[in-house]
Amino acid sequence: xxxxxxxxxxxxxxxxxxxxxxxxxxxxxxxxxxxxxxxxxxxxxxxxxxxxxxxxxxxxxxxxxxxxxxxxxxxxxxxxxxxxxxxxxxxxxxxxxxxxxxxxxxxxxxxxxxxxxxxxxxxxxxxxxxxxxxxxxxxxxxxxxxxxxxxxxxxxxxxxxxxxxxxxxxxxxxxxxxxxxxxxxxxxxxxxxxxxxxxxxxxxxxxxxxxxxxxxxxxxxxxxxxxxxxxxxxxxxxxxxxxxxxxxxxxxxxxxxxxxxxxxxxxxxxxxxxxxxxxxxxxxxxxxxxxxxxxxxxxxxxxxxxxxxxxxxxxxxxxxxxxxxxxxxxxxxxxxxxxxxxxxxxxxxxxxxxxxxxxxxxxxxxxxxxxxxxxxxxxxxxxxxxxxxxxxxxxxxxxxxxxxxxxxxxxxxxxxxxxxxxxxxxxxxxxxxxxxxxxxxxxxxxxxxxxxxxxxxxxxxxxxxxxxxxxxxxxxxxxxxxxxxxxxxxxxxxxxxxxxxxxxxxxxxx
Amino acid sequence: xxxxxxxxxxxxxxxxxxxxxxxxxxxxxxxxxxxxxxxxxxxxxxxxxxxxxxxxxxxxxxxxxxxxxxxxxxxxxxxxxxxxxxxxxxxxxxxxxxxxxxxxxxxxxxxxxxxxxxxxxxxxxxxxxxxxxxxxxxxxxxxxxxxxxxxxxxxxxxxxxxxxxxxxxxxxxxxxxx
Numbered sequence: 201x202x203x204x205x206x207x208x209x210x211x212x213x214x215x216x217x218x219x220x221x222x223x224x225x226x227x228x229x230x231x232x233x234x235x236x237x238x239x240x241x242x243x244x245x246x247x248x249x250x251x252x253x254x255x256x257x258x259x260x261x262x263x264x265x266x267x268x269x270x271x272x273x274x275x276x277x278x279x280x281x282x283x284x285x286x287x288x289x290x291x292x293x294x295x296x297x298x299x300x301x302x303x304x305x306x307x308x309x310x311x312x313x314x315x316x317x318x319x320x321x322x323x324x325x326x327x328x329x330x331x332x333x334x335x336x337x338x339x340x341x342x343x344x345x346x347x348x349x350x351x352x353x354x355x356x357x358x359x360x361x362x363x364x365x366x367x368x369x370x371x372x373x374x375x376x377x378x379x380x381x382x383x384x385x386x387x388x389x390x391x392x393x394x395x396x397x398x399x400x401x402x403x404x405x406x407x408x409x410x411x412x413x414x415x416x417x418x419x420x421x422x423x424x425x426x427x428x429x430x431x432x433x434x435x436x437x438x439x440x441x442x443x444x445x446x447x448x449x450x451x452x453x454x455x456x457x458x459x460x461x462x463x464x465x466x467x468x469x470x471x472x473x474x475x476x477x478x479x480x481x482x483x484x485x486x487x488x489x490x491x492x493x494x495x496x497x498x499x500x501x502x503x504x505x506x507x508x509x510x511x512x513x514x515x516x517x518x519x520x521x522x523x524x525x526x527x528x529x530x531x532x533x534x535x536x537x538x539x540x541x542x543x544x545x546x547x548x549x550x551x552x553x554x555x556x557x558x559x560x561x562x563x564x565x566x567x568x569x570x571x572x573x574x575x576x577x578x579x580x581x582x583x584x585x586x587x588x589x590x591x592x593x594x595x596x597x598x599x600x601x602x603x604x605x606x607x608x609x610x611x612x613x614x615x616x617x618x619x620x621x622x623x624x625x626x627x628x629x630x631x632x633x634x635x636x637x638x639x640x641x642x643x644x645x646x647x648x649x650x651x652x653x654x655x656x657x658x659x660x661x662x663x664x665x666x667x668x669x670x671x672x673x674x675x676x677x678x679x680x681x682x683x684x685x686x687x688x689x690x691x692x693x694x695x696x697x698x699x700x701x702x703x704x705x706x707x708x709x710x
Numbered sequence: 711x712x713x714x715x716x717x718x719x720x721x722x723x724x725x726x727x728x729x730x731x732x733x734x735x736x737x738x739x740x741x742x743x744x745x746x747x748x749x750x751x752x753x754x755x756x757x758x759x760x761x762x763x764x765x766x767x768x769x770x771x772x773x774x775x776x777x778x779x780x781x782x783x784x785x786x787x788x789x790x791x792x793x794x795x796x797x798x799x800x801x802x803x804x805x806x807x808x809x810x811x812x813x814x815x816x817x818x819x820x821x822x823x824x825x826x827x828x829x830x831x832x833x834x835x836x837x838x839x840x841x842x843x844x845x846x847x848x849x850x851x852x853x854x855x856x857x858x859x860x861x862x863x864x865x866x867x868x869x870x871x872x873x874x875x876x877x878x879x880x881x882x883x884x885x886x887x888x
Contacts, residue, residue, distance in 0.1 A: 530854060653829075654825075654829045654853040654854055654855030654859055655823060655824060655825040655826070655829060655853050655855050655859040655860075655861075656823070656824045657821055657822065657823045657824070657859065658728075658822040658823075658824075659816075659819065659820065659821040659822075660816075660819070660820040660821070661819055662818055662819070665820060675853070675855030675856065675858065675859035676855060677854040677855060677856075679856070680855070680856075680858065680859070689729075692727060692728060692729045693727075695728055695824065696725045696726065696727045696728060696729075699728070699810060699824055699826060700725045700726070702826045702828065702829065703809040703826050703828065709829065709854070710854075
């Protein structure tokens, strides 16, 4: 308790951020300005010529100088006018140069506190503090740069006070009983080998396939057109044939080249984002720290997590058995991609461990999964058949045998994909949790706590209506999930049950 | 713990079902609004076609075909819009329960949206000029689930809309106090 009092006293005095914050504020300003004016800059560089260009350039130079100077002054003033302190269980921030702003937030409304360090922060040994609140107030409480010790102090103090306040006010609303804030448990860590795995098993095939498909299509188009056009123009059939064989070589080369590029890109991306990633259980939430240049600390509280999903692709599944795990949180304002975090390279056991933490020992193996209606497959096949009936005659009329083969192969492939998709799509509902499975070659899984559902929509397309089917769309504060193609009675029953669960539960969704 | 879907503490028959609800249609006047909106669209189309008529589009043979194509396309769109105004109107209805509101719509693609009062963020009633003329109002119910999950019931009597809004917000408040 004395330690806490010390901490409390430490923050009562209004204080400024670390002095190096000036540098970071300037950096932030310049980034914002640059983001606004870069199209203008581009136009200037590319567009104007000659004398005009010189003239514009000098104007531009002065403009940059003036704007740069002003924002630097602003950054410095801003720094000196920016105070924060904690008093009466509220975090107070006062700031503003011309427009003074004094804001405060009760500590119990603070949802999460994240640290974020870009390369400058790391060089200067400070961290930025992002304080996320439940209300609509957005970034007002963020601090650009404080020393790491202080940041940790603030966070521990706020979180522990918050817990005290919450437990004194509400007896049983919280899903878990209070655990110590300091209580941390490492769930998993990514080694360099794991990063390599992530890089290798990234879905290169999909992107490579798309590009190769496009090239192949172009090639066949050329092949179809050129026999009529090219020889007349160039009078030389050999030239055309030579072009074809070099084209094939090119194709091979491009494929290999592309795979190398795609692999190195995803590997570098994985290293930059997920270097030295550690995934921890901390109090009533998860904490993820990762990144090479920018060390990002991401916290996800149980109460804020709306969806938990994990999926793999064919490579990840066959080669390494790893999944991409995503924790989707409700944003403070709207659905915000920054609020969801994807952690790649997680093995199945660890997923189970995470589920155990978040869903209170939910046993997925005891889940009973119900498949969706086979009509889903029938409809996909029907559409493919209709498309096929349109495309094949076209290919036939343009007298391209190869075209016909390619089109048939494509439709067979899509038909098979639809079959896989149908096979994989399943759902299960337990007392408190909804699980939806999907995927085509890999697997996709989504888990939703029933009381976190916001609204439900039951939809019927004309096809579904004819076959007495419906899809159930489940909306949460971080996106929707769909159980497609259910017999209408079943769809209604599920909707009723989910609505009942939401309405009879007293748990808050956030 | 049991995870079997059928094994509930509550008898499944006792769970109230959205299948057998009594739905209330929206005000008859709203059909007029929808038709007027379609007519406005038709008017816009006519203006576009009319102004195109005086350009040099019809001087070439190709241009005439393009013009004819546009005429056919616009007529089709107009008819479709008129048809969906009338047909769609018949399918718009809502039902209020103790704990949620259900809205049904859709002529070709049918949908039924349910929002528990507990999850309502806020409600608003608004009127467009045309709606005001016909004494109609629109009730919007927002959740945290994003715009796709929000409800918007057009063609309500303004008093009814206000009452609904009041009911929904007070129900919501009661729940929070529990």
